[in-house]
Amino acid sequence: MKTHRTHLISFSEARAIVGALPPLPVEHVPLSGALGTITAGPVLAAANCPTIDSSLKDGYAVRSTDVAGAGRTTPVTLQLAGTVVAGGSDQTAVLPGTAVRIMTGGTLPAGADAVLASEFAEERTTTVQARADAHCGRNVLRRGADITAGAIIIEPGVRLGAGHLGLLAAAGVTAVQIYRRPSIMVIATGSELVAPGEPIGPGQVAASNMITVEAELKSLGLPVDTALLRDNLDNLEEVFSSALQNYDILLTCGGVLDGDKDLTLRAMQRCGVRQLFHRVRIGPGKGISMALAGDTLVFNLPGGPPSNHVAFRQLALPGIRRRLGCDNPFPGRITAPVTETISGPAGWTQFIYGYAGCLDAKSSLVARPLTTRPRLQAIAEANCLIEVPEQLCEVHAGNHTTVWLFNETF
Structure with missing residues (x-):
């Protein structure tokens, strides 16, 4: 990506630069750590679900031809040949004129092709009376009906939610290839700022921008560290330099204009960042700067609350989405x-x-x-x-x- 000139660019130009950002490297993570991440490739099922033909109901495994004429007034009596429970190993077969009691999830016995729900049957000591018919396949979940081994079950670029993790677990998938989640630092700068919870004196301002940006990121499930710095060029350079070495993304709030106390960009220059753009023809939010320091992505956001928030939502957050692997970083x-x-x-x-x-x-x-x-x-x-x-x-x-x-x- 080429360094962009520092004159004001249009919103569409800035969006194009943000959209060209590459995602972070790919890694394999267990399902327990995959929630909220984005798949870096297609995910294939490792197993069928279910792994066997199974019963959808508590009832009786039967041969459909045996109960074809069964009804309330025309019950069919079958010999009870055994019981099958979910996860059980009983291999009792269903022979003509017999039935096997079966629990939900139990393996359909050999010879059976249907399950008669228990509410339509009356069990006696050694027999069961069928009081309804059950056509072939009735109440039977066939092997691989939900998931077929080897099939693509999740496409690339999908953000994994709770339902996706359940699907992966059912498919026998234990780990998934995703784009690494970024480590993020948010730093608010300004000697007039006070940290949340501290009393606000005359001329002081609460660091609300930092709180808003942090909350926006945490609402997406992204871990965030924060810091509040005074207007001191040497200290800014020291803290920025450390953050650029230890975080994937650095967001700053304030200090991007041309006043005597607007030191953020001067400190960034000292750190050797490569600026991609500075100032965009958007209102509010024009003072936003985007830069790279090695592989670390930097967004310097303005200090005014509307400018800070608009610049964050319209350009910085899409940049974070690109790092996460989102193909469309500008949704909504x-x-x-x-x-x-x-x-x-x-x-x-x-x-x-x-x-x-x-x-x-x-x-x-x-x-x-x-x-x-x-x-x-x-x-x-x-x-x-x-x-x-x-x-x-x-x-x-x-x-x-x-x-x-x-x-x-x-």
Whole structure:
């Protein structure tokens, strides 16, 4: 990947650079450590499920021809030849005129081709009366009906959830090839910042950006470490240098502008990072910088809460998704009409916090801008970002535009 010039680039250019990031290396992990990871190749079943023809019900294994005429008023009497339980080794066969009591999951005995559910049978000492018929295959789960050994059961690029792990376990898979999960460090910078839980004095600000970014990542199941640093260039360089050596991804919050105390990028330069872009024509969030230091991915985010959050969601989080192996690092993109006119500067992509939903049970999805909310309240209430594209200055009420939903996973 080539180093990008430091002039302002468009949102689409920045997205292309983020989308070109390679994923982290592949590794094999046991199922116990695979939740939330993304498959790096197709996963093949190691075993059939079930491994035998088995019963779906508690009942009686029978020959379907023996009970073909059975009914309430025309019961058929069969000799009881034994019992089969799930996991049992009894190999009792079903001969003409006989039945074998069978539990759910039990192996279908030789000779049987159906299971008569127990509610349609009356067992006596040595016999059972069938009071309904059971056609061939009734209540029988055939070998390999759920999973066939050797078949692809999960495609590449799938984020593994609880259901996937259950499927893998049933298929006899003990380990899976995935893209390694990144180690992530989030550092907030600024002498005015106070850590969560500390009293906020005059002129001080809580490090809410760090908390928001940390929570966004943890909600995706990603482990995160955090730190809060004062405005000291030498100390920033020392901590950044250590983080770049020990983490796969480093996110910083604040210090990306040109003021005397905006030291983040100066410290990054001292650390020898290779900047891919700095400043994007998006509002809010223009101050975002993206860089590489060896294999470590760096996003320097602005300090203002809306700028920080928009830059994180629209560019840094997609970059993390690429590292995780996501083929589509920009999910949640839809089009919807807006409920009121919104605007942005010419030549820039403007993002406005909004709430996407239906006005009533019969309505289709609309996006309602939260323009009257204070900044932090809008961030808390929003479930989407509404885009005013750079080629437009306004999106009029009722017109469709791009809406970026927050409720995606990866």
